[in-house]
Amino acid sequence: MLDRHPPSRCCVRHPEPLSRPCPAPLDHKRPRPAGRDRATFRSWRLSTRKRSSTTRIDASNWSGLQDLHRDVAAALDFPDYYGRNFNALNDCLRDVVHQYYGWTPGTTGLALVLTGYDAFAGQCPDEAWTTLDLVAKCSRVASLLGRRLLCLVQSNDPNIQFEPVGAMTPHWNDAEWLHSAR
Template sequence: MTAVAASSPSLFGSGLVVRRVDGARMRTVPQILDALARAWDFPDHFGRNRDALDDCMRDLPTGLRTPEGTPSTGWLTIVDDASQVLADEPDAFEWFAESVDFWRDSYRDRRFAVLLVDDDPGAVRARWSDVGVRVTDPAEEI
């Protein structure tokens, strides 16, 4: 699930393990690799390339606990300032947007989601929709 909103909803009781990244620090592919590697604590052998990112995002650790202390039922990455993602490398945006769907589709027994937060959610929604990625409202999905 990919959702867009002007602010993050309450996630209390959602069962999701949440990591937050800053889209303003994800303006290039290397910055995306670094931000997600830090957020999800990728293993030392992470190769810092697109294929390695796919591998790690499709193999996130199970057994994590929510802030409430319950076992997690999935993962959520919140991207603040989402309009800034790949602003310096717009030709790579379609790859990234499609990758999010690819990662989500690889999880059958657990939830995987990305929440795009921005002051202009309409523009973010349009940007993702323009490359064929369905974006929903977080109230529908989270």
């Protein structure tokens, strides 16, 4: 006999409340990743769902704002009229959140991965912070629409720091903080 969901913990949407165990079997369990880091697990869980997509942008070769705007516009399919300034970036990121372009329709999550961001932050620290701040604000808008916009920033500099973005302070992943060889 298969285990059944209790009515209060059912993962299947039913048109009416259940008064007895759900007929759906409890066979959907997936293996969890090694480690205890919640953020890593949530990111892993988000990436394994078919309802999310990932966009990777290499920031290691950015020497200024022109490179940032060119690569972000290309990766997220911004329209031709994109103004290549921070006001236009904010407007287009909000359009991405509304899934007009740059976000696969029908998915609820978009992971924006910026690799080599320390190189760009070293050359243009104010612009690097402003970019992260805009993405953080658009992430909040996405959450209001029932979507997830996640920005993952990769850095080769263990001492990189930013002022609070979106009125929040960015922190190191706790699982990596104690590793001296990161």
